Amino acid sequence: MSTGRALWRRLPPWAVDTGLVALAALDAWINLLGEGTPVMWACAAAGSASLLLRRRFPLAVFLLTLPMALFMDVALAPIAALYTLAASTRDRPLLAGCALLNATAATLLWPLSDAFDGDRTWTLVQFVYTLATAFAPVLFGQLVQARHDVARQLVEVEEAREHERALYTQTVLARERAQLAREMHDVVSHQVSLIAVQAGALQVAAKDPDAREAARTIRTLSANTLDELRHMVTLLRASGGKATELTPQPTLADLQQLIANSGIETTLTGQLPADISTTAQRTIYRTVQEALTNVRKHAPGARADVRLWHDAHHFGVTVTNTAPTRPTVALPSARHGLIGLKERAELLDGTLTAEPTPEGGYRIGLRAPAQPD
Structure with missing residues (x-):
């Protein structure tokens, strides 16, 4: 079943519409064979050919298929047009009215003077049966429309979840970077500052030239390291996303x-x-x-x-x-x-x-x- 459904979806729309036109014309030809008048043949041709435009003008195509249901015992063209209309509109009263029109046209006989000569009870039963048949494509079209809506909504929900996951990841990274920046600023930078201060004091107090040079080197390296640490802290805080401590607040x-x-x-x-x-x-x-x-x-x-x-x-x-x-x-x-x-x-x-x-x-x-x- 899944293979057949996939094959059906791969068919281009024009091929599907052309096939419907051919089947509708065959349905009308079988019913009109030997007893069709020129008016009936014209209505059959117009109703069947109009199925090519059912996706663009669903209501107009449905109205063009009604004479077929009135003149002959056909089902394919009105049902296909009614399904297309139900799948493309959310106007429930319009769909109910179209189903009633289709059932009325299919129940009445032509000429209309002969429609009420027979058993009226049987006519009523036939109308109810035809009305139920007309509501079937309406319900199926609404079901297909609801399925498309759910599919689109699922895509939107998945996109929203992906966006929220990305935001959560950014928030976690920003929090970790901010914590690391605080640790580097409060602990490492403080310790390096003490090293620089002690090296400076040793440079002043030392009498041995080699010791003074070593202390000066330590002090210089400590100062450079402190500058690098401060630069790294700045980068960590700034790379935590848009809402960071260093980002200018909006006005x-x-x-x-x-x-x-x-x-x-x-x-x-x-x-x-x-x-x-x-x-x-x-x-x-x-x-x-x-x-x-x-x-x-x-x-x-x-x-x-x-x-x-x-x-x-x-x-x-x-x-x-x-x-x-x-x-x-x-x-x-x-x-x-x-x-x-x-x-x-x-x-x-x-x-x-x-x-x-x-x-x-x-x-x-x-x-x-x-x-x-």
């Missing part, structure tokens, strides 16, 4: 670059006082950064609005995003990002709010008191 001037690099359609409005403290600027920046990260993870395809504001007594920022335009998967989260933002807000004697919006989006707001002059 409000970096907001535009943050938004530009976020990959989200974002608008920035408003402004904050020019004399806002550096701590407050970092808090505003981290709030916007965390909010845009959450939008990228949990609301794919959404737009965001960043609004800076202030009045006589307070200042803050509000980040609001629209509802996602693509399906999302509920990912496990410990909400450490929001907890960290709340702690930053409390350091400013402010508050942080995070809540969904009535339109299906999300809003994060920071409000802090202005510092007295």
Whole structure:
């Protein structure tokens, strides 16, 4: 079965569509043989040939196959068109209406005056049976669409996990490098400094020229080693990633670059006082950064609005995003990002709010008191 499925997937779309057209035409020819009128043959030709365009215009192709179901006892062309429509749209009422149309067209007889002359109970039974048959391709098309959504979401989840693993690895390396830098600075550098000091004292106190020269050499080597150690400490601290002790902390001037690099359609409005403290600027920046990260993870395809504001007594920022335009998967989260933002807000004697919006989006707001002059 897996071999057949792989072979089916390797077929180009035009080959599949051409095969469907041929089968639909054969189905219509068998039903019209010996009793078809020119109108019936024209409807059969139009409905069968339209399957070539079913991927681009699924609704129009389905409507073109309805006369075939009305004039003759065919099943392939309407079912193929209905399946394609179900696999390409999420409009459930539209799909239900199309299934009803297909069942009605397949149940009625042409001319319509003869449709109600027979046993109406049998006509009703036939309609229910045909309706169930019409819903089968609809359900299968929706199932295929859901499978594609799940596959895409699994890819997004795997990419998110890879990104988180990379971030965790960087964090661990940064922590180890920072610890090593502290050890080198606090222990090794201190010991080398003592050696240099003792060598300098020996150079001054020694009376033997050879001893003085040896002490001078030791002092020089110790000073050079101390410079090398300080340089190594600087490199270790700077190579721990973006968030290191030596990296300049972000300010409000970096907001535009943050938004530009976020990959989200974002608008920035408003402004904050020019004399806002550096701590407050970092808090505003981290709030916007965390909010845009959450939008990228949990609301794919959404737009965001960043609004800076202030009045006589307070200042803050509000980040609001629209509802996602693509399906999302509920990912496990410990909400450490929001907890960290709340702690930053409390350091400013402010508050942080995070809540969904009535339109299906999300809003994060920071409000802090202005510092007295």
